[in-house]
Amino acid sequence: MEMPKPNQMVLSAKARIVARLRDVLPADSVIEDEAETRAYECDALTAYRCPPLAAVLPRTTEEVAAVLRICHEEGVPVVPRGSGTSLAGGALPTADAVILGVARMNAVLETDYDNRFVHVQTGRTNLSVTGAVEADGFFYAPDPSSQLACAIAGNIAMNSGGAHCLKYGVTTNNLLGVTMVLMDGRVVQVGGPFMDAAGLDLLGVICGSEGQLGVVTEAWLRILPKPEGARPVLMGFDSNEVAGACVADIIKAGVLPVAIEFMDRPCIEATEAFAKAGYPMCEALLIIEVEGSPAEIDEQLGVIKSIALRHNPVELREAADEDQAKRIWLGRKSAFGAMGQINDYMCLDGTIPVSSLPYVLRRIGEMSRDFGLDVANVFHAGDGNMHPLILFDANKPGDLEKCEAFGAEILKLCVEVGGCLTGEHGVGIEKRDLMTVQFAPDDLEAQLRVKDVFDPKWLLNPAKVFPLHVTASRRAA
Amino acid sequence: MKGQGMRPATESELAEVIREARGRLTIRGGGTRAILPEAGAVLETMGLTGVELYEPGALTLVVRAGTPLAQVEATLAAEGQRLPFEVPDFRAVLGRAGDSTLGGVVAANASGPRRVQAGACRDSLIGVRFVTGEGTVVKNGGRVMKNVTGYDLVKLMAGSWGQLGVLSEVSFKLLPIPETGATLVLRGLSDGQAVAALSAALGSPYEVSGAAHLPGQGTFLRIEGFANSVAYRAEQLRKHLAPHGTVEVEEGTARWAAIRDAAPLAGRAGDVWRLSVKPSDAPGLVARMGAEAHFLDWGGGLIWALMAPGTDLRARLGAFAGHATRMKGEGAVPALHPQTGALAELEAGLRRRFDPRGLFSDALVAA
Numbered sequence: 001m002e003m004p005k006p007n008q009m010v011l012s013a014k015a016r017i018v019a020r021l022r023d024v025l026p027a028d029s030v031i032e033d034e035a036e037t038r039a040y041e042c043d044a045l046t047a048y049r050c051p052p053l054a055a056v057l058p059r060t061t062e063e064v065a066a067v068l069r070i071c072h073e074e075g076v077p078v079v080p081r082g083s084g085t086s087l088a089g090g091a092l093p094t095a096d097a098v099i100l101g102v103a104r105m106n107a108v109l110e111t112d113y114d115n116r117f118v119h120v121q122t123g124r125t126n127l128s129v130t131g132a133v134e135a136d137g138f139f140y141a142p143d144p145s146s147q148l149a150c151a152i153a154g155n156i157a158m159n160s161g162g163a164h165c166l167k168y169g170v171t172t173n174n175l176l177g178v179t180m181v182l183m184d185g186r187v188v189q190v191g192g193p194f195m196d197a198a199g200l201d202l203l204g205v206i207c208g209s210e211g212q213l214g215v216v217t218e219a220w221l222r223i224l225p226k227p228e229g230a231r232p233v234l235m236g237f238d239s240n241e242v243a244g245a246c247v248a249d250i251i252k253a254g255v256l257p258v259a260i261e262f263m264d265r266p267c268i269e270a271t272e273a274f275a276k277a278g279y280p281m282c283e284a285l286l287i288i289e290v291e292g293s294p295a296e297i298d299e300q301l302g303v304i305k306s307i308a309l310r311h312n313p314v315e316l317r318e319a320a321d322e323d324q325a326k327r328i329w330l331g332r333k334s335a336f337g338a339m340g341q342i343n344d345y346m347c348l349d350g351t352i353p354v355s356s357l358p359y360v361l362r363r364i365g366e367m368s369r370d371f372g373l374d375v376a377n378v379f380h381a382g383d384g385n386m387h388p389l390i391l392f393d394a395n396k397p398g399d400l401e402k403c404e405a406f407g408a409e410i411l412k413l414c415v416e417v418g419g420c421l422t423g424e425h426g427v428g429i430e431k432r433d434l435m436t437v438q439f440a441p442d443d444l445e446a447q448l449r450v451k452d453v454f455d456p457k458w459l460l461n462p463a464k465v466f467p468l469h470v471t472a473s474r475r476a477a
Numbered sequence: 478m479k480g481q482g483m484r485p486a487t488e489s490e491l492a493e494v495i496r497e498a499r500g501r502l503t504i505r506g507g508g509t510r511a512i513l514p515e516a517g518a519v520l521e522t523m524g525l526t527g528v529e530l531y532e533p534g535a536l537t538l539v540v541r542a543g544t545p546l547a548q549v550e551a552t553l554a555a556e557g558q559r560l561p562f563e564v565p566d567f568r569a570v571l572g573r574a575g576d577s578t579l580g581g582v583v584a585a586n587a588s589g590p591r592r593v594q595a596g597a598c599r600d601s602l603i604g605v606r607f608v609t610g611e612g613t614v615v616k617n618g619g620r621v622m623k624n625v626t627g628y629d630l631v632k633l634m635a636g637s638w639g640q641l642g643v644l645s646e647v648s649f650k651l652l653p654i655p656e657t658g659a660t661l662v663l664r665g666l667s668d669g670q671a672v673a674a675l676s677a678a679l680g681s682p683y684e685v686s687g688a689a690h691l692p693g694q695g696t697f698l699r700i701e702g703f704a705n706s707v708a709y710r711a712e713q714l715r716k717h718l719a720p721h722g723t724v725e726v727e728e729g730t731a732r733w734a735a736i737r738d739a740a741p742l743a744g745r746a747g748d749v750w751r752l753s754v755k756p757s758d759a760p761g762l763v764a765r766m767g768a769e770a771h772f773l774d775w776g777g778g779l780i781w782a783l784m785a786p787g788t789d790l791r792a793r794l795g796a797f798a799g800h801a802t803r804m805k806g807e808g809a810v811p812a813l814h815p816q817t818g819a820l821a822e823l824e825a826g827l828r829r830r831f832d833p834r835g836l837f838s839d840a841l842v843a844a
Contacts, residue, residue: 114676114757115778137682159625170623172632173600186819193755195778196586196597196636198800198814200824204599204632208625225682248534254557254653293713296706351621354535384535385623423623431626438626439616446615446831447628453826465627 001048001089001429004463004475006096010053010076017074018054021098024066029104031055040081040099044146045089045430047400052079052093057101061179061187061217064100068215069185071098077459078183080211082154083125085146087347088428090158090210094463100215102153108132109218117176117193119220122153126160129221138223141168144424145336156216159208161424166382167258167291168224170424172207179218180206183455193220205450210426211461213454227291230258232328233301235308236282236315240264241358243284246311247381248354250288255303260382261287261332264361267339267376267389268331274338277331280315286381287332335378336389343374343391346403350414351385351423363413364388371406373399385423386414412437427465435467444470482519488606488614488645494520495643495836496612502836504639506543506581509566509573512804512812513638516839522580525645530620533558536651537620539604542580542644549579553651561601561652563589563733569743571805580644586636589737590687590699593679593775595652599635604648607634607641610832615642622650633827638813640838641831655701658686658730659711663696663722669760671696672777674721676756679776681717683710688776689736699730739804741772742783748806750790752780754799762797766790791815 010017018032031037032054041049053076058064071078081091081101093099105121111133112118118133118140126147129140143162144150150160156178161170168174177191190206191197206213237243247260263271263285272279279285290300301318308316319325331338339345352360361377368375374391388410392403411421411431415438421431435444444466451458451474458474482505485491495502501517525543532538533556540549546564553559564582568574581587583605588597595601604618617630634644663674671690678685678698687699700710715724735741742749747769754762756777763771768782784790787808791801800814816824828838 112757113680114673115755116676116680138680159629161623161625165623169596169600170625172629173596182819188819188823190820192798194753194799195592195775196588196599196753198753199816199820200640200827201586201599201632201636202820202823204629204635207632208629225680228682251536251653252533252556254656256653292706293709295709296703299703299705351623353532353537353621355532380623383623384621418619419621420619420624420626422626423621424625426625427627435627442613443616444627446609446613446617446630449830450628450630450633450827453823453830 002468003050003094003429004468006094007075010074010096013074014053017070017076020070020074021054021056021067024070025056025058025063029057029059029063031057040093040101043084043086043089043091045087045092045428048089048092048429050093050095052097052099053095055099055101057104059104061181064181064215064217065185065187067098067100068181068183071459072184072457075457075459077462079461080153080157080215082123082151082157083149085150086154086158086426086428088422088426088430090154090426090428090464092429102151102215102217105217112193113138115193116223117220118223119193119218120152122156122216122219123151126150126152126155133223134226137226139226140221140223141174142171152219152221153216156207156219157209157211158424158426161385163259163261163380166260167256172204174222175203175207176220176222178203178206178216180214180216182214183457183460191220210428210465212451212465213460228293229297230289230291231297231301231319232287232289232325233304233319234315234317234328235286235288235313236280237284237311238282238314240284240361242311243286244354244357246286246308249307250304251382253303253307255290255300257288257290257304257382259287259289260380262377262379262381263332263335264377266374267335267378270342270376271331271335271338274341275331275334277327277334279331282314287328332378339376339389339391344394345389345391346407348386348388348390348407348410349422349425350411350419351383352414352417352419354381354384356417356419357381360386360413360417364410367406367409371402373403373406384419408434429464432465433467435465448474482521484521484524486524488525488608491525491643491645492608492612492614495608495610498836501839504643504837506578506584507545507575509568509575509577510571510581510585510587512802514839520643522578522643528552529646537648538651539620539646539648540579541646543578546577546579546582554654557654558651559654560649561591561595562598563591563737565589565737565739567738567804570739570749579647583635583644583647584637584639590689590733590774593688593778594684594686599632601649602631602635602647603650605631605634605644606646607644609642610834610836614645618648620648640828642837656703657707658699658701659707660727660730660732661698661700661711661714662725662727663718666690666696666722667760668692668763668773670721671773672756672759674718675776677718677721678714681714683714683717687733687736690773690777691736691741692772697732697736699733701730736774739781742770742781745770745783746786747783748786748788749804750782750784750801751804752782752799752801754778754780754797758798762794765794767793
């Protein structure tokens with residue numbers, strides 16, 4: 001993965017830059033020692049590493065503003081970082097960059113149940129936002145699978161989703177406002193504890209901008225009352241086509257499950273070997289969860305089961321109690337871990353129109369044979385977000401490159417059928433060079449102009465999202 | 478091209494018209510909900526019609542921007558589906574005629590009472606194609622509901638009132654039309670009591686899809702879903718709201734169209750304002766407003782107010798958490814809440830880069 005050459009002027013000015021940062025931050029907030037900066041050399045995309053020039057861990061919006069003002073004056077690239085769980089390399093530094101980590105900014109500033117929002121600093125982890133309100137019967141809806149570790153800052157940067165977004169939407173649908181520091185150190189508030197921010201929807205374009213428009217330090221998040229209960233049903237089918245048709249029929253019937261998860265045979269086999277959840281051995285498995293009171297759940301599951309029966313399932317299993325519900329989810333939740341036991345794997349994140357599912361799975365199967373690499377599919381079937389897991393051997397020379405080439409072909413296929421490169425992980429460096437597959441030059445130019453407005457010197461996370469050749473003149477200016 | 482304005486029939490014709498434009502343009506869909514001053518030549522989008530793609534099994538719709546709303550709603554209803562955000566019809570309250578188009582709906586981010594549950598128009602909008610002030614066609618988003626590929630210009634275009642470009646195609650995620658619905662009514666509550674009751678309902682797990690207060694008429698809550706579920710939730714809410722008053726349960730949801738369309742303020746002399754606020758602030762703001770009439774939607778988060786002609790409501794209220802839009806009125810008060818400081822600069826910068834010749838707004842000159 002190509003990264004820009006570090007700016008020699010910045011590298012040679014390290015001592016002065018660090019000294020200036022120390023002037024505005026407490027001693028423990030500036031990390032410049034080579035051994036310690038290694039902790040910030042990568043995120044969850046561990047194949048690519050580079051220690052930063054320095055890392056700073058401010059505690060307040062004012063400290064963030066002071067850091068950015070200095071970096072702006074010195075021409076130092078800044079890579080914002082939440083918890084470093086990006087699978088796309090969103091927080092990968094360059095040698096001339098300062099990592100700006102918000103991990104120490106994790107306070108809950110205000111909880112307001114009457115107006116149904118929570119105001120937090122963005123270093124707070126996703127799960128601990130819900131943790132702050134669940135005793136009072138509320139929750140924060142977006143639930144990326146890294147939610148124990150990932151920070152709200154990163155969720156906003158990547159517009160994170162989760163398993164339940166069919167009903168509750170993704171981050172952007174649950175974000176009311178932000179406090180953000182621009183690269184020149186100015187602090188803006190966009191939106192707030194009310195619906196629909198004034199003026200142009202800057203909040204909408206900030207969310208999902210991968211830390212390229214500003215550093216979001218505080219957020220007003222919508223919280224929702226917890227449903228009375230939830231229950232999953234598991235069904236197995238002897239073909240992907242039939243499972244896909246069943247999903248479409250359920251959606252057409254007017255039921256709105258909170259989650260529809262899909263696993264194919266290679267995935268079922270791997271998770272069974274690892275988690276022993278007792279899944280049926282079949283071609284395609286669906287886990288569908290609905291919410292409400294016990295009677296409402298019965299009614300919705302009644303509709304879903306009657307539709308499933310029309311598609312001759314090889315298995316139809318309802319959870320009679322909490323324990324059985326957990327067993328139904330066990331395999332799905334262990335799927336990534338199971339794959340990790342067998343092999344190294346790369347997790348993709350393309351989205352496709354739900355109707356293309358059988359075709360896409362067939363093509364992935366064919367490509368798998370061509371590349372000689374196994375692939376297992378886990379899929380948010382309700383919203384078309386696929387997570388093919390390509391298995392490879394990191395110790396075998398050439399395997400990672402082959403895996404990346406295979407992954408790129410799968411993502412091109414997603415675009416070809418009318419979908420997109422990434423549904424919830426973000427572009428980062430991982431899919432940067434595929435952007436021209438999905439977007440024409442004019443489409444990209446419109447996006448670049450947004451960054452021109454927010455960050456005219458192109459210092460914020462500059463080597464991400466867009467192909468380097470597309471941004472070269474702007475980064476050099 | 479015919480009639481009063483330019484009316485391109487294809488996206489490439491639209492791009493050509495814009496490239497050749499030499500001065501301010503007023504973009505017009507159905508002409509039913511625009512609130513910004515008109516200037517220059519009229520550019521109509523009603524020639525860009527047709528459903529490009531409708532997949533009921535994927536809850537996905539792609540239409541050209543000039544397609545009439547009524548046609549789209551009928552197409553969706555035939556499959557038991559709808560646009561989730563409950564598009565308001567402002568013709569009566571704004572004194573307009575014509576057929577609303579989907580492009581206009583998006584440009585206005587027009588969202589009704591279901592905003593509290595299903596989100597605004599921008600939350601259901603998953604893709605756009607538009608033509609910039611340079612006559613360049615840009616696409617963003619697409620036809621899938623989970624998409625974080627590149628910047629989200631889809632949201633940026635929603636509610637931009639045509640200031641960044643002319644929409645040529647819009648894509649939505651849809652929802653099924655519920656089997657049935659019911660309306661719960663509390664009588665005799667003040668604004669403050671009403672917002673407290675609405676907050677209690679919205680903070681319950683009973684999935685309220687409408688929460689409004691019409692002074693003198695009642696405080697209303699809507700629930701929708703399968704029949705048994707609606708009956709169950711109506712009963713639970715009735716108990717839950719007992720501390721706030723006696724709850725009557727009305728069958729059906731017929732009265733919500735009037736709330737959606739701001740009908741209580743229609744046909745009356747005066748200026749019409751719409752304020753997005755923190756719900757619990759609404760009673761205090763209303764008390765300071767001096768409105769001739771008002772009502773609350775979105776659990777108190779949306780205030781509709783009828784003001785004496787020419788009132789500068791923003792000046793009267795001073796700073797508050799939220800913003801005020803003048804939907805209809807005379808005089809120099811700007812329709813959109815003015816931005817200040819760095820936000821105003823960011824907005825001006827975006828307008829300059831998407832519309833460098835100032836075709837789509839007067840604001841560019843001021844910036």
